[in-house]
Amino acid sequence: MFLGIILSVFILYPFSILLLRSLGISAESFKPGIDIFTRIFSKRGTWKALVNTIYTALLVTVLTAIISGILAWLVVRTDFHFKRLIKNLSFLTFIIPPYILALSWLEFLGRNGYLHRILGYIFGLKEYTLEYYSITAVAIVMSIHLYPLVFMALCNALEKHDPSLENAAIMSGATAWKTTFSITIPLIIPSFLSIGLLVFSRTMANFGVPALLALPVRKEVLTTRIYASLSDLNIDEATALSFLLVFLSGLVFTSYTLIFRKKSFATINFNGEKPRIYSLGKRKWIITAVVFLFQGITTILPLATIFISSFLKRWGLPLKLEYLTLNNYIQLLFKNDQAVAAFRNSITYGITGATFAAVIGSSIAFISHSSEAKGGKVLELVASWPMAFPNIVLAVAAILAWNTPPLALYGTPWIIIVTYMVLFTPIIMKNVTGLIQNHDRTQTFAARISGASPFRSFLDVTFPAIFPGIKSGWLLCFLIALKEIPISLMLYSSGQETIGVLLFGMQSQSYGLEMTSTLAVVIIGLIFIGNIIIQTGKRRIKNENASD
Amino acid sequence: MKMLQIKDISKKFGLITAVEDFSVDIGNGELLAVLGPSGCGKSTLLSCIAGILKADKGEIFLGKRCLYSAQKGINVPPEERNIGFVFQNYALWPHMTAERNISYPLRIRKRTKPFIKKEVNHILSLLRLEDKGNRYPHQLSGGEQQRVSLGRALIMGPDLLLLDEPLSNLDARLREEMQKEIRKIQRDLKLTVIHVTHDQSEALAMSDRIVVMNNGKFIQEGSPDDVYNNPNSIFAADFVGTSNIIRGKVVKSINKLILVCGSDFRFDVSHIPIKPGEHAVFSVRPEDIDITLKKKGTANPVGTGVIVEHIYRGAHIQYEVKIGDNSLKVQVHPADSFETGDVVFLYFKRIKRLK
Structure with missing residues (x-):
């Protein structure tokens, strides 16, 4: 019930506004047609x-x-x-x-x-x-x-x-x-x-x-x-x-x-x-x-280019030891207020959005696949809807829905957080659904017959089984928040710049490509670490299942 | 004393009837085997007793407590039934150690730490798992997982223990060992146990009493000896052990009653209360048939047949003997071996009439 309201407000409402507006219908004017x-x-x-x-x-x-x-x-x-x-x-x-x-x-x-x-x-x-x-x-x-x-x-x-x-x-x-x-x-x-x-x-x-x-x-x-x-x-x-x-x-x-x-x-x-192997x-x-x-050109070369540039004192200088510096990293991570704020914003919005999405996404997955509650499938369908929309369209829908009352989120960080939540919910839902479907239901029965109430058996048995999925999904979403550009670029107001906004805007501002490269290296580093954590987590689940 | 009473339990899944009007009583400290082929509804019955499934009709009493009654609208949730359950796939929780798995029912019941520790150690030593307490399920062998699952069911001091084909995933040697072990624990702790299995030799070896079930229906109950030797139906005769089913018509000849079956196959049924002219079905166990190359003195053989096939089984040889249109399975000690194609005389040592 509660989930239904959340989904209607944050998914159905923005998309219907988008549809109505493009057909010429809005609160101010009513001119249905394909005029636009x-x-x-x-x-x-x-x-x-x-x-x-x-x-x-x-x-x-x-x-x-x-x-x-x-x-x-x-x-x-x-x-x-x-x-x-x-x-x-x-x-x-x-x-x-x-x-x-x-x-x-x-x-x-x-x-x-x-x-x-x-x-x-x-x-x-x-x-x-x-x-x-x-x-x-x-x-x-x-x-x-x-x-x-x-x-x-x-x-x-x-x-x-x-x-x-x-x-x-x-x-x-x-x-x-x-x-x-x-x-x-x-x-x-x-x-x-x-x-x-x-x-x-x-x-x-x-x-x-x-x-x-x-x-x-x-x-x-x-x-x-x-x-x-x-x-x-x-x-x-x-x-x-x-x-x-x-x-x-x-x-x-x-x-x-x-x-x-x-x-x-x-x-x-x-x-x-084993399939036939050709010699x-x-x-x-x-x-x-x-x-x-081919792989050298597509993988190593771009990484090396970015990496080398990130140590240059200024983009365009020849590659000599005297022109290399660590100052870019120090500036970016500690000294430059704008950059530090961008990191703080991205991390805050990412954590908040991913956490909301984790709660909503995993609840929907559970309701839809494990309980007898009706309407679970409908919730799942609506929640997975945003997957079909480009990020930039999510941003446009968010502007249309949240720049006017009743919920005037525009100008507050919440417009970014809410859009992240909409974007992340299906990702976490998909991540958890697989685990719920594979979860052996007799394990829940075993807890019930051992004396646990339905809620307690969920807490002790089902939740630990799906938690790895929630965790890896959460991390995946958090990483998206660190590198995502269009949503924050369309929705930010002054003071809410994110890493994506910074990355997009740096070049056109006083900084050159060298600082942009430094930021890129930091982002890649974070994504790389995050993916290693996700992969090891997945491997562990696989190993546990394999030895059963 | 009746510990568990099951009255007219039925359970349908959509149009399929899994259990139909099933009734059985189990005495205190008794080990009852529910025996039937896969898909006969025995696991559904067990789930209804445990409360994992809700039956459609009937009543279940455990001691004086009513667990389920369709008429009175009573359905005690599984966590309040105090029944131990060992699942076919063990259903151990992969994120808990053996010790945590076993102690779970006591932790749920909020017992004190020292008490839990004492009980867990007792269970671990009872099941010979002393050094395995800290292992996770995936670090345990199949047999050990099975014992952990049993330990988890025992630790709560259940009023009733349900075993759902717990031995079917073990290899033959381990299975035999566990049969003995479960039997010993059951006797020592005076547990009331329902053991569901499709393995007739397991049911015969372990239980005080057997209920035979087929297509969700009650077929027969009795001691292992009784069910084996006095099957009441074709199904029971065939499913519990191996049987030859013989159909024929009773005719009167001089001062005897003879069952005639086909053209050259007849035997004396004077000792059985039966009337001439009746059609009847009999069962004969393979080990209750003698075959000889020469006629035995005065006794009349039931007929002569030809050996068409033989299967060597180590402790005995099983022959298939063709008599007219019928063929019989005969079990013989390896010392008295025959060749395919031998013409033999058949003698029945024991024969049972089926309803």
Whole structure:
């Protein structure tokens, strides 16, 4: 009941306002229609942004599919070396926030960037014509960020599928190549498409990368256009554009479900047979070298670029020992009031938002999967809704809902905290749901029959079983709060700057790329530590279950 | 004295009836085995007694206490029933050590620390787990987990102990050991126990009394000896041990009653109260049949048959003998071995009429 009210106020209300406003209905005026849409579509910029958005998303989907398809096949189905290392490196790539990847792109490829200087040093090159600010640059950076996601999913799909299906093709006389194209690839097409869909919508939803790599040359996508119209205080346009963005991802998703509703070739590997391993023969070392070169460029190079820059006294100085300093770190972490405040704000908002989300998310998961209470499924559905919305749209909905009474949260830190809560609740809910479903109910009965009341048995048995999920989900959300840009950027007022706001704004202020890099290194460090904690926690759960 | 009375318990899941009008009484300090095939409703019955499931109708009394009554609207929650339960998968809590698992019922009952310590040590030594108290369940072997689960059920001094196929996950040797151990503890502590199992040899070996159950219904009850030797139905005869089921018609011949079954298979039933012309079903245990290559002196064999198959089982050999349309399982000491294809005379030592 209580949960129902919370969800209605913080999820249903903002989204209905968003919908109504984009259809021209608000408290002040009642002009239902698609007036706003005709207005935004009369601007050429909207069309360009729409085309750019779709172009980027498509390009990223195709690029990640090709790269990951090849990588996954090499890792799962050939006698390739260093499989573990490849997986770990791609995971490392994945945890680098895309905005920071884009930063390193600028530092390495930009004018006066490392590549420019290296080429100048070796070949005396003066003219530098690389279009490092472009929509294609956005697509490349997003591909680097998202390929690990596709890679992991395809590895899973390839590992699970039944090798006897391929053996049957070989026994029928097909060659290895023929088998791959006629059996293996068609079988993993559904996994390909569903993960491709995720990549597509994630690219569309991203704000930081196009803001950094396309906006400076006046190339726009939908997210940056929403940001621009908010900056112009044109709320109506921002609303309509948000609606358009959501509509687009909804369209892609619906067409996918319509086409593939009946086409699911989920094959389960019953006998646990190992798939057939192809020998790469003499080409093995060449291929290994190419893969490492690729991962070196996508993982090590960006990290090294950012890391080195973070010690420079000033961006642009030559790499000599005399120009290196630790002062950036000292300034950022202890001296600079603005930076210290940003850390404090992000940590406070992150902890508060994640904690609210943990309570609400795990309660919903429990009600929906473990108790007989009715309405649990409805709660779950509503709570998982925000997952489908880009962060920037959550921010627009929050502005619409909370800038006027009854709940005028705008201008207070609560608007950020509440939006974090909405964003985090489904994440924690999903994390806990798996554990609740796997939880052995006889353990609860054992507590009851030992004399424990229903509440006591929940506290002593069920809660300890789901607590690891709550903990890792909480940490995951906290890490998102540390690196997230669009929500706090749209919603902050003076004094509420977060790390994301700082990271986004530093470059344009008096600080140069060197300070931004320092902040990026600190963020990556925190995310890295956080992920290690999450992974060890997961491994422990796995081990306990395995030895049962 | 009746410790537990179960009257007309029924439980349905949707359209499926798991338990139907089931009644049974258990005496104080008695070990009752509920025996039936998988899915016969025996675990559902146990859950109804424990209060984990609510029966649809009937009554359950533990001593003088009414635990459940559909008519009176009584349903005591499981935590107030004071019943020990050992689950098939043990249901140990993975985040508690063996000691914490065992002491849980006493901690819930807010006993003093020294008392709990004393009781836990007593239970640990009773179950030979003295050095395992600090281990977590995943650090224990299957047999040890089983004993921890038993310890947790015993420590509260339960009025009734329920065992839900607790030995089914153990290997054969360990199972036999645990059967003896549970039996010993039950006698020493004078516990009233219901033991649910699908393993007939376990039920015969461990219990004072057996209730046979099938499709949620009560079939037969009695001592192990009684249930084995006097099965009341085809199901009981076949499920408890192995039986040959013989159907035939009684005919009068001179001064005898003969059961005729097929063309060349007849035997004397004069000693059984039965009327000529009646159709009847009999069961014969494989060990109650003798087969010989030559006729035994004066006795009349029930027929002659051909050995079609043999299975070597170590302590005995089981032959399948074909007589006309019937085939019988016969158990013979390995010393008297036969060849497939041998023509043999059959003699019945004992035969039971089934209703």
